[in-house]
Amino acid sequence: MDAILQTLQLAPEYLRLIRLTDILDMAIIAFGIYHLFRFVRRSRSGQVVKAIVFIVLAMALANLFHLRVIRTVLNNAVELGVIALVVIFQPEVRRFLEQMGSGRLKELFVAENYGTDLETAVTETVEAYASLSRDKVGALMVFERRTLLDDVLKTGTTLDCQVSAELLKNLFWNKAPLHDGAVIVRNGRIVGAGCMLPLSGNVNLSRDLGMRHRAGIGISENSDAVVAIVSEETGSISVAVNGMLKRHLSLDTLEQLLRRELMPGADEEGKPTAAARLTSVFKGIKGDNSNGKEDS
Numbered sequence: 001m002d003a004i005l006q007t008l009q010l011a012p013e014y015l016r017l018i019r020l021t022d023i024l025d026m027a028i029i030a031f032g033i034y035h036l037f038r039f040v041r042r043s044r045s046g047q048v049v050k051a052i053v054f055i056v057l058a059m060a061l062a063n064l065f066h067l068r069v070i071r072t073v074l075n076n077a078v079e080l081g082v083i084a085l086v087v088i089f090q091p092e093v094r095r096f097l098e099q100m101g102s103g104r105l106k107e108l109f110v111a112e113n114y115g116t117d118l119e120t121a122v123t124e125t126v127e128a129y130a131s132l133s134r135d136k137v138g139a140l141m142v143f144e145r146r147t148l149l150d151d152v153l154k155t156g157t158t159l160d161c162q163v164s165a166e167l168l169k170n171l172f173w174n175k176a177p178l179h180d181g182a183v184i185v186r187n188g189r190i191v192g193a194g195c196m197l198p199l200s201g202n203v204n205l206s207r208d209l210g211m212r213h214r215a216g217i218g219i220s221e222n223s224d225a226v227v228a229i230v231s232e233e234t235g236s237i238s239v240a241v242n243g244m245l246k247r248h249l250s251l252d253t254l255e256q257l258l259r260r261e262l263m264p265g266a267d268e269e270g271k272p273t274a275a276a277r278l279t280s281v282f283k284g285i286k287g288d289n290s291n292g293k294e295d296s
Contacts, residue, residue, distance in 0.1 A: 052085075117188025118263055121163040126255045128168035129230055129237055133251075138232030139172040140182040140212050142197070143262055147223035149184055156181055156195030163190055172230075182215065182227075198222060202243070209245075216240040226261045228254065 055074060062071040125141060132139045142149065157178060161167065163185060171193050172179050181194035197215035205214065216227035221243040229238045238247045239257050249257070 048085075052081075055081075117162070119188075121185055121188040122255060122258045122262065124163045124165045125168065125228060125258065126251055128165040128172075129228065129254060130251050131165070131169055132172060132230045133235045133237055136232060136235040137169075137172055137174060137230065138179075138212055139168070139228070139230035140197070140216055141168075141228045142182050142184050142195075142216075142219055143226040143228070143258070144184060144186045144191075145224045145226065145262070147225065149186075149219075149223060149225065152182075152195050152197060152219065153184055153192040156184070156192045159190050159193055161190050163188065182219075200243070213238060213240075213245065217243060217245055220244075226258065228258065 055078065059071065059074045059078070061067075062074060121143075129139065131137075142152070167190070168183065170176060171183055178194035182192075182197050183190055184192035184195055198218040199211070199214045200218035200221055202217065202221070205217065209217075210231070210233070212232070213229055216229045216238070217240045219225055220227050220240040224242070227240040229240065230236075231238070236247060237249045237251075237254055238245055239249060239254065240246075241261060246257070
């Protein structure tokens with residue numbers, strides 16, 4: 001307690017030593033660390049970072065409790081792990097350097113509002129899938145979320161255009177050069193077409209699922225993307241999320257599912273708040289009591 005009081009008494013003196021440049025220095029470091037964590041969280045390496053934090057904590061505990069064998073093993077693993085990290089984070093580091101060289105750092109640090117583009121993308125996708133399903137034209141669309149799919153984009157043709165029903169029908173037309181692959185949608189805009197997706201490694205999938213469905217499930221297993229699929233054989237619509245495939249969806253169900261997964265806040269806007277629900281309940285109780293008095 002005395003140490004705390006002494007620290008509080010000396011606090012004004014410490015504050016006098018802080019200069020404006022010190023505050024600026026700390027603010028820049030805090031800004032960089034925050035956006036570094038935000039960038040890693042959006043990439044596939046987020047789980048790797050969690051593992052690194054776990055190893056660091058394990059090393060600290062090993063040093064604290066003098067666990068010599070564990071400490072030796074972890075120290076050797078960390079020395080070899082530095083080289084492994086360079087390989088693991090290579091796509092993210094390369095993307096960061098490319099955007100730094102092209103002057104597009106704003107894309108890394110500034111969160112833009114893509115609500116309108118996502119709204120348009122969902123509406124146009126449902127409209128296109130209605131036609132594609134009726135005509136039994138195969139389609140495979142990947143809606144990117146937090147996990148960036150830059151590696152997948154490299155396998156196809158890079159685009160940058162707004163999602164429209166007519167464009168999607170042209171891209172997936174069986175005579176089109178880019179129909180044999182997936183369309184990638186990022187922040188409500190088409191950023192790639194004709195992209196190759198990794199196949200699912202799940203051996204328990206139904207035998208009647210073709211390569212298009214297996215590819216859709218595969219990318220949903222490796223990322224948090226939402227994948228919308230149209231079967232070329234039956235015209236049925238399916239959606240894959242987190243490795244799970246929902247089949248034989250109606251257009252209304254497709255639209256509701258895409259909105260719920262891609263725009264989770266949109267569904268909450270039309271719902272009454274907790275206070276409003278409580279108010280309505282109390283009003284109902286009061287109304288019932290008043291009606292009971294009148295009846296009596």
